[in-house]
Amino acid sequence: MKTMRIMSAIFYLASIFFHPAQADSTAQFHGTLTQASCTFEAADVDLGNITFKEASNLATRNFTLNMTCKGSATNPVYVQAFGDAVDCNFFDKCFATNLDGLTTYIAIEIDGEYESLFPNGMNEDAELVPKSALNFMAYVIADKKKIYAGGDFSSTITLRVTMS
Numbered sequence: 001m002k003t004m005r006i007m008s009a010i011f012y013l014a015s016i017f018f019h020p021a022q023a024d025s026t027a028q029f030h031g032t033l034t035q036a037s038c039t040f041e042a043a044d045v046d047l048g049n050i051t052f053k054e055a056s057n058l059a060t061r062n063f064t065l066n067m068t069c070k071g072s073a074t075n076p077v078y079v080q081a082f083g084d085a086v087d088c089n090f091f092d093k094c095f096a097t098n099l100d101g102l103t104t105y106i107a108i109e110i111d112g113e114y115e116s117l118f119p120n121g122m123n124e125d126a127e128l129v130p131k132s133a134l135n136f137m138a139y140v141i142a143d144k145k146k147i148y149a150g151g152d153f154s155s156t157i158t159l160r161v162t163m164s
Contacts, residue, residue, distance in 0.1 A: 038069040038077050038161045055142035064133050082158040085119035088141050093119045097155040101143030104155040109135035
């Protein structure tokens with residue numbers, strides 16, 4: 001009986017300190033998390049000939065920019081406009097041109113109506129559903145107090161597209 005107790009004690013102690021064979025293994029997971037993105041194709045928008053009379057009364061021209069989306073582009077996209085902001089006649093702020101007193105302004109068509117794109121993201125982002133072409137309206141605004149000899153003008157506006 002004494003032997004039985006000793007053997008039981010040995011087995012009990014062995015079971016406390018010794019475990020069945022085990023091994024750990026590490027599985028590594030990796031990948032790349034990407035967000036769908038949309039970009040405008042580079043554009044050189046020719047607004048054509050605009051008379052001083054037209055520009056004094058807010059000359060407008062429509063234009064379209066192509067947009068390419070990579071990945072799943074089902075979420076809304078937001079558009080903001082950035083450039084050199086200056087005061088102008090018809091709006092709080094417009095985009096400067098290379099001619100003093102002549103400014104530009106753009107709006108984007110959303111659901112059949114044009115929504116202003118104020119300089120430097122001052123407005124809320126224009127929200128729209130991604131599509132391959134976006135319609136815009138460009139405004140050319142002349143300061144009625146200035147005298148213009150005519151000539152070429154240019155304005156640079158950067159469009160920023162972000163997705164939610």
